[in-house]
Structures are given as structure tokens and as C-alpha cells.
Amino acid sequence: MNLTQRRREFEQNKSIYESAMLVFRGVEGFDVYNPSIPFEWNGKRYIYGRVEKREEWARSWVRLFEESGPDEWTAVGGTTVYQLEDPYISAIGNQVVLGGTHVRCAQGKVDTFYGYFYKGRDLNDLLYFTTGPDRMKDIRLVQLQSGRIGVFSRPRGEDVRREFGSESLIGFTVIDSLDDLSPEVIERADYIHGLFGPDEWGGCNQAYLLESGKIGVIGHICYMEEGISTYMNMSFVFDPETRRFSDLKIIGTRPCYPDGPAKMPHLSDCAFTAGIEMRADGKVNLYSGIGDTQAGRIVVDYPFGGDVLGSSYS
Secondary structure, eight states: HHHHHHHHHHHHHOOOOOOEOEEEOOOOOEEEEEEEOOOEETTTEEEEEEOOOOOOOOEEEEEEEOOOOOTTTEETTTTBBBBBBBEEEEETEEEEEEEEEEEEEEEEEEEEEEEEEEEESSSOOEEEEEEETTTOOOEEEEEOTTEEEEEEEOOHHHHHHHHHHHBBOEEEEEESSSOOOOOOOOOOOTEOTTTTTTTEEEEEEEEEEESSSSSEEEEEEEEEEEEEEEEEEEEEETTTTTTTEEEEEEEOOGSSSSOOSSSSSGGGGEEEEEEEEOOTTTOOOEEEETTTTTEEEEEEEOOTTTTTTTTOOO
């Protein structure tokens, strides 16, 4: 069954319990999209968001927002503004790791891009500590039961397509500490074969340690049809010991979220995944960037079956 058919089957049988767009205050005149997952720090809830004018592209900043109401977030003054796209966070040991994509331009034109990584115990004083490989987005970290760190990579491009058929792959490797995270280590991550079919692509957006020691992955899975780039929310379970995945499935598509504009016509079917957070009712809030203009939240069933999130999840 190809991805279009799997999408159709999902939408015929989906269970979406709530659907809302997020409102961002304090950045009037700018769109906020492709956020991190919400997280707690010093007793308050925050989220990082990509901030950009509607008519511009590859001229983004990442800012910190504090929860100020239901599905409402307000920019926090006096905090660092990062020249990044598509922020994400991980808890590694007793530190927060903030990552995002830094776009490098030459005379106003995009030259290349890299993942940038910051770490620290204080959101107001995060230290830039390493860079990912050239032209690689969607590098994600997760602390394992052993205390070591799992690293997901995402090589993408015509070289990948020619060799493997799909437009991108997801790789995985393990490092002992954040000191070991480097472009070379990420580049050498072993590929997880079988995730994507011909001309499909995707990546890991957030990784969660499960009680079994396996990793619950929330990501995006994509294809292009008639000039439209379709980005969907997906999940799978990954075993870091056997390096095999299971239970790959679609968990959200653009129509699951409220209507809204797209930055460009080809992004009208784009739900770029952020990640999930647990709810008291056992379901999860699933967050996504929408159309490169907004961010949304839907409530869906917990995606990892009977394998519950480990105690390190917050």
C-alpha cells in the first residue's frame, strides 16, 4: 500500500478529539510556526517558535514563548533570540538541549544550512556547543536507559534517492555524552531501512524513551503529488538494540487541524510535526507547524500501544 492509500485509510478511520490553532502574542506582524513541543521550566510552561514574516523565506528567528492561556503563548522579553528555523528541545541529563536549523546565505541567497545545538541548565544562558552535517535538518537526541544518548539523523537528497529510492532516510547512532556529538558522528549514523517508499521522505521530530527501553518516535512522513508537498504526522517504535522499527503509522494530516493559510500554494497540505505531550485522560496533544504560517494542536490516541513513556518524560 503506497503512502497516498495509507493516508486515505487513516482519514477514513481517524479519531481526532480536539483541534485548535495556537495564538502567539507579542510578535504582531509575524507568523509563528514549526514550534518545539511545550515544556516546563521553573514551574512555568514554555514553547519555542519559529518567527518569520509571511512574505519572507529563510529569514527566521526562534523565540521563547510562555503559556498565557489555553492554546495561547506570549513572547518572553529579554530572552535570547536565535537566528534559527524549526526549534526543538531535549532533556539530556540535567541539561536542556535546544536545536534548530541555521541557514547560511551568500549575498542574500541561501548557500547551505546546518543544525545548531545549544545546551545548559538556564534557558537565559544556553551555550552553543556543536554543529551538524552540511545540509542536514531534523537531528534529534534522546537519553537512553543506560544514560547514553541516542542520535537520529536525516540525510536527504538526490544521492539518497539514487541509492535507496526514497528522498530521505533516518539514521541512528549512540554516543556516550554531548561532548561526542559532532558532524562526523551524525553523518556516520546507521540507516534505518524500510521506513520510506520510492520518492517519499521524512524525519524524526521528537524522540521519547519508553519503559521497555525502546524509543517512541514522533516524526513527519511526506510525498509530493501534482506539485503539492504533503507533510503528515507519523509515529513508530524503534529498538536501539536490534536497530529495527515497528508500528509505523500516520497519526495526523493537515485536514485534522483547523483551516488556515499557507505560505506558498505547494505547502497547503503541510503539517510539519513538533511532537506530543501526555494528557491526564491518557490521550496526547500532538503539535505541528501548519502551512509554514501557523502552529496547531490536535488530541489523538496515545500512539505507542502498551509501551508507556519512561519516567524521564516531562
